[in-house]
Amino acid sequence: MSKRRTDGRPTIADVATRAGVGAITVSRALRDPSLVSDALRQKISTAVRELGYVPNLNARALASTRSDVVGVLVPSLTQHIFADVLRGIYDGIGTTRLHIQVGNTRYDLDEEDRLLAELLRYKPAGLIVSGIDQSPAGRRMLEKANCPVIQIMDLSDDPVNKIIGFSHHNAAKAMTQHLIEAGYRRIGFLSGWMNSRSKGRLSGYAEALDEAGFFDPALTNAAGDLGALALRGSWDKHQYSTPAMGRELLSELWRRAPDMDAVFCNNDVLALGALFECHARGVSVPRDFGIAGFNDEDFMEAASPALSSVRTHRWKVGHDAVVALRRQLDGEPDDERVVDVGFDIVKRASTDRRGLGAGEGVVELVASQPAAIGSGRMA
Amino acid sequence: MSKRRTDGRPTIADVATRAGVGAITVSRALRDPSLVSDALRQKISTAVRELGYVPNLNARALASTRSDVVGVLVPSLTQHIFADVLRGIYDGIGTTRLHIQVGNTRYDLDEEDRLLAELLRYKPAGLIVSGIDQSPAGRRMLEKANCPVIQIMDLSDDPVNKIIGFSHHNAAKAMTQHLIEAGYRRIGFLSGWMNSRSKGRLSGYAEALDEAGFFDPALTNAAGDLGALALRGSWDKHQYSTPAMGRELLSELWRRAPDMDAVFCNNDVLALGALFECHARGVSVPRDFGIAGFNDEDFMEAASPALSSVRTHRWKVGHDAVVALRRQLDGEPDDERVVDVGFDIVKRASTDRRGLGAGEGVVELVASQPAAIGSGRMA
DNA sequence: ATTGTTTATGGCAGCGCTACCATCGGATTG
DNA sequence: CAATCCGATGGTAGCGCTGCCATAAACAAT
Numbered sequence: 001m002s003k004r005r006t007d008g009r010p011t012i013a014d015v016a017t018r019a020g021v022g023a024i025t026v027s028r029a030l031r032d033p034s035l036v037s038d039a040l041r042q043k044i045s046t047a048v049r050e051l052g053y054v055p056n057l058n059a060r061a062l063a064s065t066r067s068d069v070v071g072v073l074v075p076s077l078t079q080h081i082f083a084d085v086l087r088g089i090y091d092g093i094g095t096t097r098l099h100i101q102v103g104n105t106r107y108d109l110d111e112e113d114r115l116l117a118e119l120l121r122y123k124p125a126g127l128i129v130s131g132i133d134q135s136p137a138g139r140r141m142l143e144k145a146n147c148p149v150i151q152i153m154d155l156s157d158d159p160v161n162k163i164i165g166f167s168h169h170n171a172a173k174a175m176t177q178h179l180i181e182a183g184y185r186r187i188g189f190l191s192g193w194m195n196s197r198s199k200g201r202l203s204g205y206a207e208a209l210d211e212a213g214f215f216d217p218a219l220t221n222a223a224g225d226l227g228a229l230a231l232r233g234s235w236d237k238h239q240y241s242t243p244a245m246g247r248e249l250l251s252e253l254w255r256r257a258p259d260m261d262a263v264f265c266n267n268d269v270l271a272l273g274a275l276f277e278c279h280a281r282g283v284s285v286p287r288d289f290g291i292a293g294f295n296d297e298d299f300m301e302a303a304s305p306a307l308s309s310v311r312t313h314r315w316k317v318g319h320d321a322v323v324a325l326r327r328q329l330d331g332e333p334d335d336e337r338v339v340d341v342g343f344d345i346v347k348r349a350s351t352d353r354r355g356l357g358a359g360e361g362v363v364e365l366v367a368s369q370p371a372a373i374g375s376g377r378m379a
Numbered sequence: 380m381s382k383r384r385t386d387g388r389p390t391i392a393d394v395a396t397r398a399g400v401g402a403i404t405v406s407r408a409l410r411d412p413s414l415v416s417d418a419l420r421q422k423i424s425t426a427v428r429e430l431g432y433v434p435n436l437n438a439r440a441l442a443s444t445r446s447d448v449v450g451v452l453v454p455s456l457t458q459h460i461f462a463d464v465l466r467g468i469y470d471g472i473g474t475t476r477l478h479i480q481v482g483n484t485r486y487d488l489d490e491e492d493r494l495l496a497e498l499l500r501y502k503p504a505g506l507i508v509s510g511i512d513q514s515p516a517g518r519r520m521l522e523k524a525n526c527p528v529i530q531i532m533d534l535s536d537d538p539v540n541k542i543i544g545f546s547h548h549n550a551a552k553a554m555t556q557h558l559i560e561a562g563y564r565r566i567g568f569l570s571g572w573m574n575s576r577s578k579g580r581l582s583g584y585a586e587a588l589d590e591a592g593f594f595d596p597a598l599t600n601a602a603g604d605l606g607a608l609a610l611r612g613s614w615d616k617h618q619y620s621t622p623a624m625g626r627e628l629l630s631e632l633w634r635r636a637p638d639m640d641a642v643f644c645n646n647d648v649l650a651l652g653a654l655f656e657c658h659a660r661g662v663s664v665p666r667d668f669g670i671a672g673f674n675d676e677d678f679m680e681a682a683s684p685a686l687s688s689v690r691t692h693r694w695k696v697g698h699d700a701v702v703a704l705r706r707q708l709d710g711e712p713d714d715e716r717v718v719d720v721g722f723d724i725v726k727r728a729s730t731d732r733r734g735l736g737a738g739e740g741v742v743e744l745v746a747s748q749p750a751a752i753g754s755g756r757m758a
Numbered sequence: 759a760t761t762g763t764t765t766a767t768g769g770c771a772g773c774g775c776t777a778c779c780a781t782c783g784g785a786t787t788g
Numbered sequence: 789c790a791a792t793c794c795g796a797t798g799g800t801a802g803c804g805c806t807g808c809c810a811t812a813a814a815c816a817a818t
Binding site for chain 3: 803816
């Protein structure tokens with residue numbers, strides 16, 4: 001009665017006293033009401049209301065060696081891509097007891113390891129991490145995490161536990177093939193800086209061109225000499241793209257390969273920049289020059305001309321990751337270790353060189369397990 | 380020795396035993412090494428390393444009735460605006476012991492209250508919330524939160540504790556005045572849907588026009604009859620903007636006011652849509668039509684023509700909020716309850732009707748406490 | 759009627775850490 | 789040299805909840 005160091009808020013014991021039951025019964029009534037009889041449940045919820053009782057999650061987590069925190073590691077907050085994934089994650093969490101804690105790795109493996117270690121101190125309920133490029137130490141932490149781990153936004157034969165994503169290689173290859181079919185021959189690849197997923201796209205692009213006999217290393221600024229171009233100047237530490245970068249990179253490429261007649265851009269923001277550059281130079285899109293992007297963000301269809309892109313299902317990836325997590329937490333079996341959500345090739349005016357369906361976006365599904373069109377956007 | 384229910388990981392007691400000291404000394408050595416002698420600190424850190432000891436944050440939080448979690452409530456994850464704020468927050472947190480837990484309120488007061496209540500269960504170290512429109516219940520929770528509370532992205536005479544932001548009214552007024560000075564007379568206001576900050580901008584826009592004698596309610600789609608236009612159809616539950624919406628809204632406004640010669644857009648995304656619509660119609664910008672946006676996102680300067688905008692210091696707001704939080708946690712005094720980070724009017728080609736400085740962005744500082752230019756972007 | 763099984767409830771102890779106070783040697787002071 | 793103070797360290801008793809087991813009552817099976 002002297003050494004109290006509470007913060008004054010009612011505890012489960014107070015509720016129990018008031019309701020005339022044992023503390024453990026209150027605990028049960030709150031966690032799983034079905035374990036408690038109607039009569040007591042009634043009394044307890046009245047007591048809870050009257051006292052304004054709020055459970056202390058730290059105590060719960062300590063006692064059960066398990067918190068309600070779901071750790072999410074994303075490489076960037078700036079890119080729309082991960083904002084969409086996060087939205088899917090939040091929508092998947094809904095009003096469950098789970099809470100999200102996001103870590104921003106900034107594409108830095110050391111930082112990722114650090115954040116992972118920090119997250120594990122909370123005894124998280126689950127983890128969602130982007131990609132498959134964890135460091136050996138990071139991989140080990142994930143394997144010993146003692147909670148469900150979902151990797152997202154890529155595919156792998158050997159996920160830690162489960163992976164939900166799509167093939168960047170295949171997506172880029174399909175779009176490049178579309179550009180070839182549309183009649184373009186000297187197709188460039190525009191990229192500001194490379195991460196492992198960008199590299200997958202680059203390889204898909206190269207493969208498509210190679211198969212068609214049109215590959216020319218001079219047409220990409222991301223391959224061999226990217227140090228000189230893409231990562232030059234102040235961009236070296238900027239791991240994001242801007243339209244201004246798109247304009248500059250396109251100019252640079254054109255300087256080296258004046259006969260280039262199309263670009264496949266590593267992302268939509270660069271594609272937008274490419275379009276602006278064409279506007280500024282008076283280059284006619286799609287007649288004299290084709291432009292395609294990657295991700296199909298909002299602005300692609302509204303651009304003038306509308307820009308072709310690879311639609312990726314970011315919202316779905318985030319959402320499904322949480323659904324899978326919850327399922328595992330509920331003890332339901334889940335043996336589908338690799339989930340391919342696919343992608344769509346969205347053909348719009350910017351690559352419609354022959355005027356086949358100018359203006360209207362044509363969506364072509366290209367995916368091992370195609371996702372529903374439009375699923376990427378929900379309120 | 381029988382009823383163990385640990386998860387097997389070493390505890391502070393194990394470290395203490397191995398180092399031959401008391402548990403409390405280990406605790407101190409970890410939290411504030413200066414409290415422990417060199418010799419013991421050495422022994423303890425060796426023991427920590429050898430055992431691979433990792434502190435259990437849930438236990439720490441329970442024992443000290445205070446966690447390391449900083450709760451952040453944002454109304455949207457989709458908009459770049461809040462992504463930038465979040466980036467500032469993460470950069471401000473750095474590698475301190477603080478961790479971020481973000482709640483997405485979706486511009487819903489009830490959801491905000493719910494998330495606030497959930498966050499408080501963690502006994503957070505601090506709270507950062509967007510805006511000043513909390514519900515009475517939410518406001519009460521913030522006031523009784525027993526931790527520093529920082530409101531952001533707006534200004535108020537009566538913050539819960541501290542507020543860091545800028546005046547949306549003044550910013551919009553300044554930009555509207557720029558449009559008037561540039562020679563536009565029939566200036567419209569384009570907005571998809573309204574929140575309290577949008578309303579501040581609308582009032583600033585209206586005030587500027589009113590003072591100049593050019594105000595015409597027919598030129599805004601956000602005022603009286605917004606239900607009919609802005610929130611029509613499927614947009615009603617979409618609390619974000621797209622360029623497609625910008626195009627459609629601009630068309631709608633033009634239908635009602637064919638002589639409109641400029642628009643001030645509630646955000647940059649709508650401005651981009653407006654620009655695309657002008658491209659599609661062959662309307663010359665800025666000669667026949669002026670366009671201005673709000674926030675100055677990346678793509679504004681790269682557009683062709685470059686788009687004028689109000690630069691807001693989102694990164695700085697997030698960053699400074701965390702810095703203030705940390706300062707309060709460290710017990711340092713902080714009597715500056717209202718911090719105005721200001722804004723800049725960025726004049727670019729899209730509003731340069733008279734051809735004064737076409738092409739190059741001219742930045743004019745308009746702020747009570749102007750922030751450094753370019754501060755909004757950091758790696 | 760007896761035994762076994764299930765369901766509802768409670769008691770106890772423990773989760774891993776830190777607040778609080780006590781202790782103790784050594785430095786400082788007059 | 790006694791009185792005082794101070795920094796370093798430790799012991800004890802919580803923080804508020806839940807895991808585990810016991811118990812009692814209700815019910816089913818023999």
